[in-house]
Amino acid sequence: MKNFMAGLRLAFNFGFWNPLQSEWTFAAQCIQPEEKERISQFMFQKDAKAAMAGRLLIRKSLSSLLQVPYSSLVLSRTDKGKPYLSSVGNALSKTSPHFNIAHHGNFTVLATHSNVDIGVDVMKVEQPMGRTVKKFFFDMRRQFTELEWRVIQSAGSEFNQLLMFYRHWCLKESMVKCLGAGIGFGLDRLEFHVSSPLLTSGNTVTDTVLLLDGKINKEWTFEETLLEGDHCIAIAYQYLTPQNHLTAQETKTNHNEKESQQSLIEASTVKPFRILSFQELIANAMPQTPADLEYWQNFDSKLERPKKQQESVT
Numbered sequence: 001m002k003n004f005m006a007g008l009r010l011a012f013n014f015g016f017w018n019p020l021q022s023e024w025t026f027a028a029q030c031i032q033p034e035e036k037e038r039i040s041q042f043m044f045q046k047d048a049k050a051a052m053a054g055r056l057l058i059r060k061s062l063s064s065l066l067q068v069p070y071s072s073l074v075l076s077r078t079d080k081g082k083p084y085l086s087s088v089g090n091a092l093s094k095t096s097p098h099f100n101i102a103h104h105g106n107f108t109v110l111a112t113h114s115n116v117d118i119g120v121d122v123m124k125v126e127q128p129m130g131r132t133v134k135k136f137f138f139d140m141r142r143q144f145t146e147l148e149w150r151v152i153q154s155a156g157s158e159f160n161q162l163l164m165f166y167r168h169w170c171l172k173e174s175m176v177k178c179l180g181a182g183i184g185f186g187l188d189r190l191e192f193h194v195s196s197p198l199l200t201s202g203n204t205v206t207d208t209v210l211l212l213d214g215k216i217n218k219e220w221t222f223e224e225t226l227l228e229g230d231h232c233i234a235i236a237y238q239y240l241t242p243q244n245h246l247t248a249q250e251t252k253t254n255h256n257e258k259e260s261q262q263s264l265i266e267a268s269t270v271k272p273f274r275i276l277s278f279q280e281l282i283a284n285a286m287p288q289t290p291a292d293l294e295y296w297q298n299f300d301s302k303l304e305r306p307k308k309q310q311e312s313v314t
Contacts, residue, residue, distance in 0.1 A: 007112060007113065007114065007271075008061050008064075008065065008097075008110065008111070008112045009109075009110075009111055009235075009271060009272065009273040009274060010057055010060075010061060010109070010110045010273065010274055010276060011107050011108065011109045011110075011227060011273045011274065011275045011276065012053040012056075012057060012107065012108050012275070012276050012278075012281055013106050013107055013228075013275060014046070014049040014050050014052075014053045014103070014106065014107070014108055015046065015049075015105065015106025015107070016106060017049055017053075017278060019049070019278075019299075021296045021300070023278060024052075024295075024296050024299055024300075025291050025292065025293070025295065025296050026282065026285075026287065026291075027052050027056060027282065027285075028052070028289075028292060028295050028296075029287035029288060029289050029290070029291060029292075030056065030059065030070070030282065030285040030286065030287055030288060031052070031055040031056065031059070031288070032055075032074070032075060032288065033288075033289060035055050035075075036289070036295070038051070039051045039052055039055075040295065040298055040299075042302075043302065044302055044303055044304065044305050044306065045299060045302050045303065045304045045305070046304055046305045048299060048302070050103040050108050051103075053103070053108035053281070054101045054103060054108050054110070055075075056281050056282065056285065057101060057108060057110040057276075057281070058075065058083060058099060058101060058110065059073055059075075059285070060281060060282075060283070060284070060285070061097070061099060061110055061112055062085055062096065062097065062099070063284060064284075065097050065112065066088065066096070066097075068088050068089070069089075069286065070284055070285055070286040071286040071288055072088050072089040073085060073088060074086050074087040074088070078180070080180060082100075082180060083099075083101075084096070097112040097113065097114055098112060098113045098114070098115075098116060098117050098118045098237075099111065099112040099113075099118065100118050100119050100120045100177055100178070101120065102120050102121045102122045102173075102177070103122065104122050104123050104124055104231070105122070105123070105124025105126070105230070105231050106124065106228075106231070107122055107124075107227060107228075107231050107275075109122045109227070109233060109273060111223075111235045113237050116237045116238060116239065117178050117179075117180075117237065117238065118178055118235060118236070118237045119173075119174040119175060119176070119177030119178030119179070119235070119236045119237070120174055120177065120233065120234070120235045120236075121169075121170040121171075121173035121174040121177060121233070121234050122170065122227070122231055122232065122233045123166040123169055123170050123231070123232050124166075124230055124231050125159065125162050125163045125166050125230045125231070125232060126162070126230070127162070129308070133158050133161065133162065137149075137152070137153070137161075137165070140165075142188060143169070143172075143187045143188065144168060144187075144188070145188065145191045147191060147193075148168055148191060148192065151164060151168075151194065152164045152165050152168060155198075160198065163198070163199070163226075163232065164194075164198075166232040167194070167199060167224065167232045167234070168192055168194075169232075170224070170232045170233060170234035171190075171192045171208065171222055171224070171234045171236070172187045172190050172192070173234070174222070174234040174235055174236035175190065175210070175220065175222075175236040177236070178236045178237060178238065189212060189213050190210065190211070190212060191210075191211040191214070192208055192209070192210060192211070192222075193208065193209040193210075193211065194208050195207040195208060195209070196208075196224075199224055199225060199226040199232065200226055201225075201226045201227065201228060201229050202225075202272045203225065203226075203272075204223050204224065204225045204271065204272065205223075205224050205225070206221060206222065206223055206224075208222045208224060210222070219238050219239060220236060220237070220238050220239070221236070221237055221238075221239055222234055222235065222236050223235040225272065225273065227273055227275075228275075233273065
């Protein structure tokens with residue numbers, strides 16, 4: 001196993017993927033049996049496709065970064081369901097890129113970092129179902145601070161307001177996912193001050209400032225971008241040891257802190273997300289189980305999405 005320099009930003013458009021029998025069957029052969037079974041339990045095709053893409057993205061990225069055979073990777077989950085690399089071949093994994101995945105709308109996305117835990121979130125900017133934007137914002141009012149709401153509602157057009165809403169949402173969720181804190185973490189503890197007014201496709205910004213419990217917090221770095229014009233993405237990573245574990249770092253100067261932050265930003269290789277085709281997604285994939293015709297039949301018998309959502313996209 002060789003040294004790696006992490007920093008992958010990968011995406012797969014599962015929303016526009018209408019898998020052939022051969023594609024779905026092969027994809028299922030390339031993931032672990034327990035994950036194959038878990039994916040078969042989804043009621044709708046879109047959820048199964050999103051989850052399958054996530055497993056394939058993880059295996060592709062770890063195999064590439066660690067330069068180990070695809071089939072040697074053994075993935076497990078924490079008690080909160082977060083995937084991690086537990087072993088490579090017969091050896092326990094002592095070193096691995098930190099990685100995280102998310103999916104919403106049409107995309108499953110993956111981000112990695114070589115040095116620190118990382119969280120990623122993606123949200124498609126779309127009209128709320130069954131509600132006006134005004135009612136949607138009212139229902140979500142407790143999730144954001146007064147300042148954040150002013151920024152969201154002063155963004156201009158209805159689309160830009162939704163874009164700013166989902167931008168803030170992704171920022172908060174990416175940090176919570178990085179911490180592994182789950183739904184018990186109060187999003188209202190976080191306040192984000194965005195410097196770049198609007199996200200654009202292909203460009204990544206890192207100038208958003210976090211206030212945690214009302215105080216500026218410089219330990220966190222956030223990458224933000226827009227995918228295909230309507231999918232907000234935020235990536236979060238913490239570049240200092242958490243406060244209750246600080247030792248020698250407590251005496252570091254601001255200059256050294258800035259250098260530490262910059263080195264981690266560089267280590268993450270800030271760059272646009274690369275959207276993979278299915279053939280790129282399964283490149284170097286290796287089957288672990290025999291082909292399973294019933295698995296395809298189970299998938300093919302399901303609706304793409306709930307009927308109400310089907311109607312909204314037709």
